[in-house]
Amino acid sequence: MIRFCLTLVATLLVCQAAIARVTAVNVVVVVNADSDDSQKIADAYVAARGVPQENLIHLRDVPDGLKISLEDFQTKILMPVLSELDGRGLTPKTKVIAYSAGFPTSVNVSRHHDQIEDEDIKKYQRPTASLTGLTYLYHFLLADSPNYLGFGANRYARGQFGRHFANPFTKPSDRSAFDAAMATSRSDQYAEAGETFESLFQAHPAMPALAILAAENRALNKDNEAATLLVKQAIAAGWQSGHYLRENTKLSDLVNRDDLKSLIQRLGDHPTSVQEPIGFSSQVGWSNSGYPFNKFDQGIRYMMSCMLAVVHERGSTVEQAVAVLKRAAKSDFTYPRGKFWFTNTKDIRTKTRFPAIGNSLEWLRHLGHDADLVHTVMPKSEGDCIGLMLGTARMDLKPTPWQFMPGAISENLTSLSAAFGTSSQSKITELLHAGAALSGGAVAEPYAIPNKFPSPMLYGYYASGVSGIEAFYLSIPSPYQYLIVGDPLVQPFARPAKK
Numbered sequence: 001m002i003r004f005c006l007t008l009v010a011t012l013l014v015c016q017a018a019i020a021r022v023t024a025v026n027v028v029v030v031v032n033a034d035s036d037d038s039q040k041i042a043d044a045y046v047a048a049r050g051v052p053q054e055n056l057i058h059l060r061d062v063p064d065g066l067k068i069s070l071e072d073f074q075t076k077i078l079m080p081v082l083s084e085l086d087g088r089g090l091t092p093k094t095k096v097i098a099y100s101a102g103f104p105t106s107v108n109v110s111r112h113h114d115q116i117e118d119e120d121i122k123k124y125q126r127p128t129a130s131l132t133g134l135t136y137l138y139h140f141l142l143a144d145s146p147n148y149l150g151f152g153a154n155r156y157a158r159g160q161f162g163r164h165f166a167n168p169f170t171k172p173s174d175r176s177a178f179d180a181a182m183a184t185s186r187s188d189q190y191a192e193a194g195e196t197f198e199s200l201f202q203a204h205p206a207m208p209a210l211a212i213l214a215a216e217n218r219a220l221n222k223d224n225e226a227a228t229l230l231v232k233q234a235i236a237a238g239w240q241s242g243h244y245l246r247e248n249t250k251l252s253d254l255v256n257r258d259d260l261k262s263l264i265q266r267l268g269d270h271p272t273s274v275q276e277p278i279g280f281s282s283q284v285g286w287s288n289s290g291y292p293f294n295k296f297d298q299g300i301r302y303m304m305s306c307m308l309a310v311v312h313e314r315g316s317t318v319e320q321a322v323a324v325l326k327r328a329a330k331s332d333f334t335y336p337r338g339k340f341w342f343t344n345t346k347d348i349r350t351k352t353r354f355p356a357i358g359n360s361l362e363w364l365r366h367l368g369h370d371a372d373l374v375h376t377v378m379p380k381s382e383g384d385c386i387g388l389m390l391g392t393a394r395m396d397l398k399p400t401p402w403q404f405m406p407g408a409i410s411e412n413l414t415s416l417s418a419a420f421g422t423s424s425q426s427k428i429t430e431l432l433h434a435g436a437a438l439s440g441g442a443v444a445e446p447y448a449i450p451n452k453f454p455s456p457m458l459y460g461y462y463a464s465g466v467s468g469i470e471a472f473y474l475s476i477p478s479p480y481q482y483l484i485v486g487d488p489l490v491q492p493f494a495r496p497a498k499k
Contacts, residue, residue: 020279021494022467024051026095029308030081032102033058037311037318042100044322045308048329049489055094057084066312066421067128068104070111077103077131078138095282096304096469096488097135101311101321105420105483106443107134112146125149128444130418130483135305136473137480148480151451155286155300157477158275158457161244164209168287170298174200181213190221198230201237206294207287208239216250228254235263240276242267270366270464273359277461280304280470304469306438306484312420315429328437328487331407336492338386338405340364340371340459341379349391349413352448356456357389363460371459385410386492387459388436395426397434404435407492409468413453417441418483428485438468438486451477467491 029051032038042056059080063072085091106128113127129148134141140148147153167182169175177196185193194217201210211234218227231245231254239245242264246255254260270276275290284292285299293299309321316324342357344350357373364371369386377392379385382401388410395412404410416425418441428441446452454475462471469488476482 022095022280022470022489022491024049024489025055026093027051027488028055028057028081028085028090028094028097030077030097030099030103031056031058032062032100033060034062035100035102038100038102040318041309041311041321041325045098045100045325045487048326049487054088055090057081062102063104066104067106067108070107070109073104073107073131073134074141078135078141082138092283094303095280096306098305098488099131099135099307101307101309101316101318103131103307105131105307105310105418107131109134109149109480112149115146116149121149121151124447124449125151125478126444126446126481129480130443132305132307132484133480133482136302138303139301150478151449152477153300154302154473154477154479155288155290156278156280156302156473158277158290158461158474159477161241161272161274163275163289165213166289168204168207168209168289168291170288174203174298181217185213185217190217191223194218194221194223194226198226201230201233204294205233205237206284207289207291208234208237209289209291211237212239215254216248219250219254224253227251228257228260231260232263235267238278240268241270241272243269244272247272271359271362273362274457274460277464277466277470277474279466280473302473304473304488306469306486306488308486310418310420310429310485314420314423314427316432320429320433324432324437325487327406327435328490331405331437331490331492333494333496334407334492336384336386336405336407337369338384338408339379339381339402340369340387340463341374341385342372342389342456342459343374343377343379343391345375345377345391347377347391348448349393351391352450353389353391353413353453353456356450360456360458360460363457364463367460367463369463387462388431389413389454389456389459393425395430397430400434406435406437407490408436409438409459409462409471409490410436411440411454411458413448415442415445418443418485428483432486436486437490438472438484438488440472440482440484442481443483444481446481449478452479452481463493465491465493465495467494 031042110127116122137148181196197214215227215230390412428439431439458475468490
């Protein structure tokens with residue numbers, strides 16, 4: 001047991017370092033070396049954020065136009081970037097690939113789309129991906145797999161709270177062991193179930209839910225000392241919910257023990273409707289339950305990605321893009337007290353996400369924020385806005401009686417808000433020009449499928465202190481069509497790193 005505890009501590013130190021706060025050293029800026037606009041925006045961002053010069057990658061012969069082929073994306077953009085990361089030794093610390101202006105925004109993925117066998121997926125997951133979504137899902141491309149077109153390809157995205165206890169494994173032996181432990185627990189064979197869950201946790205110590213399951217079964221078997229130790233190990237491994245532990249009848253004999261009570265009091269007391277946010281790492285494989293594996297033998301790896309700007313006649317000018325990035329960079333650690341607004345109208349664009357708004361309202365109000373529904377296309381009240389969820393084909397953002405605060409994020413669920421090749425529908429850059437620091441939208445027809453857009457918990461997670469880029473990827477189960485634009489590092493609710 002002592003040896004396991006020492007191994008657990010060592011493993012957790014590595015995992016916690018990997019998923020620490022996203023900073024400038026974790027961002028790689030990719031520049032189109034043949035574009036003056038791309039260089040100007042990259043220079044402005046590097047200066048505003050202090051991105052190390054070694055984190056700049058200059059690509060030549062970037063394909064022209066807004067849309068390119070999958071082959072061109074892989075051979076002329078993705079693989080050269082990954083090769084540079086490896087060659088410079090940047091791969092272990094890189095969490096974000098931020099493309100400056102001067103890059104295509106979408107990719108034709110017909111070759112993979114043609115391989116889809118499920119007709120429902122094939123009908124609604126159209127063969128156009130975004131530059132940033134496809135970069136995030138690069139691990140599928142390296143395996144030449146079309147599975148990134150699934151509705152839940154992003155395992156890093158959070159789900160309902162019960163997902164903590166879903167079977168996280170893909171390896172047959174581990175998956176079978178987990179299912180068997182669940183079955184034996186339901187048959188009241190608590191000692192056997194507890195032993196199996198504990199063994200799985202020892203093998204995967206970055207998954208605290210396994211320790212919780214082991215503790216519950218040990219407690220049901222009246223082995224309170226073992227159960228108490230497992231709860232402590234779960235907390236050390238990153239278990240966040242004090243509310244779940246206090247309300248858990250299986251652990252009721254333990255939670256008031258002196259050696260546990262103080263630990264539990266330090267945990268968050270947030271609602272248990274959804275999974276809590278977790279910091280991102282590109283150096284772990286993410287599991288079915290939303291936790292990272294401490295080894296690479298299972299799980300899927302991701303790389304967060306965004307564009308710093310889209311300079312286009314229907315997008316931004318260089319001056320507008322630079323102003324957005326400079327404004328965002330000044331908002332970190334400001335802890336603004338603005339309003340979070342969620343629009344709810346008769347439009348299907350708002351209706352599709354309405355069932356999930358309650359979770360975010362509850363979360364935000366728990367954090368002490370002003371969060372409300374708005375039953376008009378745009379808010380009509382005066383005030384400072386820090387988060388705005390929209391669903392409309394056309395936005396009227398000037399003038400408004402309210403204003404975005406520095407560090408605000410906003411997005412709009414509609415078909416073509418990041419399709420800059422058409423004048424149809426308002427573009428996400430309008431939100432950036434109005435004061436938002438980060439936004440996103442679809443590059444091609446996404447249909448009104450909520451998995452393809454941020455859930456309302458985007459705003460709850462953001463207010464909990466993660467960076468803007470993490471908040472977006474924490475909330476989009478199927479991001480392949482979604483283009484994210486703006487400052488990925490914006491984090492007004494984060495806590496500064498301890499010196």
